[in-house]
Structures are given as structure tokens and as C-alpha cells.
Amino acid sequence: MKQSSIDREMTMELIVGTFMFMMLLALGYFTIVLGRVKLFETKYPVEVEFADVMGLRKDDNVVLRGMTVGKVRSLRLVENKVRVLALLDDPVHLKRDYQITIVTTSILGGRYLEVKEGSPGEPALDPNVMPQGVKPFDLMAEAALAVHEIRYSLNEGGILTNVERAVASVRDITDKIDRGEGTLGKLVNDDSAYKDLRTIEADIERVTTNLKEITDKVAKGEGTLGKLVADDSLYTNVQAVAANLREISDRLNRGEGTLGKLMSKDDQVYKDVAATVESLKNLTAKIERGEGTLGKLVSDETLYTNTKQALGEFRQAVEDYRETSPVVSFTTLLFGAF
DSSP, X not given: OHHHHHHHHHHHHHHHHHHHHHHHHXXXXXXXXXXXXXTTOOOEEEEEEEXXXXXXXXTOEEEETTEEEEEEEEEEEETTEEEEEEEESSOOOOBTTOEEEEEEXXXXXXXXXXXXXXXXXXXXXXXXXXXXXXXXXXXXXXXXXXXXXXXXXXXXXXXXXXXXXXXXXXXHHHHHHHTTOHHHHXXXXXXXHHHHHHHHHHHHHHHHXXXXXXXXXXXXXXXXXXXXXXXXXHHHHHHHHHHHXXXXXXXXXXXXXXXXXXXXXXXXXXHHHHHHHHHHXXXXXXXXXXXXXHHHHHHOSHHHHHHHHHHHHHHHHXXXXXXXXXXXXXXHHHHHHO
């Protein structure tokens, strides 16, 4: 009786132990599969120094070109910096223009380490040089700083006071408008402006009607303007005048007629006129110098004196003739004078 009881207990313990062992195996399997844990694989360590890791933690992902290539293994303080050790699945070849940053995955938290190897044409980074990470951008800290600056500007910068004054001014203006004060208040409360606008609208409508009537008359050919628009005789006359003017200009260009000859390229008329002017100039010069008969008549006073004397004697002879009336005496006196 006692022996059978012991056997049952051992059987139960064996069953329970076997079950627990199977559960541990299943747990290990699912941990490896679902957690994508790779056992017995070579890892490539990369150590980076940061001035501030902004909450980066162990087992955070390491991202290269948008792909997860490793995990953060550890973080430790070294003097005034934080040294981050990451284990990568594949080796990373950093160039001199590399960039390693800590990126925030969301506002609520979460970080990952982003690695940019650098330009392919740049030289490789010296293995003895410790890579330096870029100081991360803390979105929450920047947002808090921005809120603080806005609050300071509102309280200390007088923005709230200015806003309150502006609101009070707007309220004062609206009250004046509501009471009908000022131009805008009269426009809002007094309907006379509306009546004036209606009158102007009616006047514009009448002007439009008159313009339509005028255009209709013009289109029908009524009135002077209508005849000018509808009747093409004026156009024909203008065309004829233009043709005549063209013909006259062509004749002038060909040198026909007196005006054409004057305007022609042949300067013979000009030469003749110039020669005539020159001859007249020489003639007047000779007259001024007293040359020739006309010159002597103009410049010599002797002929004038003799003529004057002869006219005087002739007048005296006429007077004597009237007194004596003898023909012989008159003849003698006349020939004696000359």
C-alpha cells in the first residue's frame, strides 16, 4: 500500500518535470524564433562617443540605410562623454565624412542609432580614431523651450497687453459703428447711401440703354457716324485721294513738272538760280562801286545837280513863256538851257 503510493508520486513528479521541460524548450524556441535571436553568429563591434545619448538604451536597434543591422550592447560614461558599444551583424566601413546620430522614433519615446558610412569617394576612417556621434535633436526639449519662449514673450514682452489693447480698440470701433458714428457708421446704419447707390445704378442702366440705341443706329447706317460706318463711298473717296497723292508723289519722284524738277536729283535748277543770284550780286556790287551808267546815276551827284538845275531853268523858261509868249524866245531859251 505504501509502495504504490510512492510510485504514484514519482509518476506525477516525472510527468510534471517532463511538462516543465517541454515548456522551457518551447519558450526557448519561441524566444529565438520570434525575437530573431541568432546564436553562434559573429558580431562586429562598433564603439561611438556621444556628448549626450538622449535616453538611448541597451538593445536599441542600430540602423544602416534604413535596415536594422545590430543592437546597442552597452553604454558607459568615459570622462565627460558617453561611449556606446554596438554589435553589428555585418562590418561597417566608415569614411571620413561619416555620420552617426541618435534618432527619435516617436514623441512618446524610443530611440535608435543611425549609421551613415559616408561618401564612397572619401578616404576610409583611421581605425585608431574613435568615431564621434552627432549631438541628437531632442524634439521634446526643443518644444518645451519654444513653449517657454512663447510664454515669456506673452507675459514679459507685452504681447498680451498689446492684444488686449487691440481688442479694446476694435470693440470701441464696433461700438461707434453700431451707434452710427463716423463715415462707416453712417454707411451701416443710414440707408441713404444705399438709395444713392440705387440711383447711380439706375443712371448707369439708362446710359447703357442710350449707348445701345446709339450703337443700333450706327449699325443701321443712320446719322453721320452711321453713314461713315455703313456707306463705303467715303472709303472709296479716300482711296481715290490716296491714289492721286500716290500718283503725284510718283511724278515728283520721277522729276516731272516744275515741282518735280525742283525736287529732282538733278541740281541744274539750283545751279541756275545760284548763278542768277551771283550775277545780281555782282551787278549790285558794280552799282555800289559806281561802275557803268546805272552806277554813275546812283553814286555820282553831278547828274542829279545838273538835272535839278535844268529842271529849274525849264520851269523859269515856262514862266517867261507865259509872260511873253513869243515862240522864238522860248526856243532860244530851251536850246540855251541844254
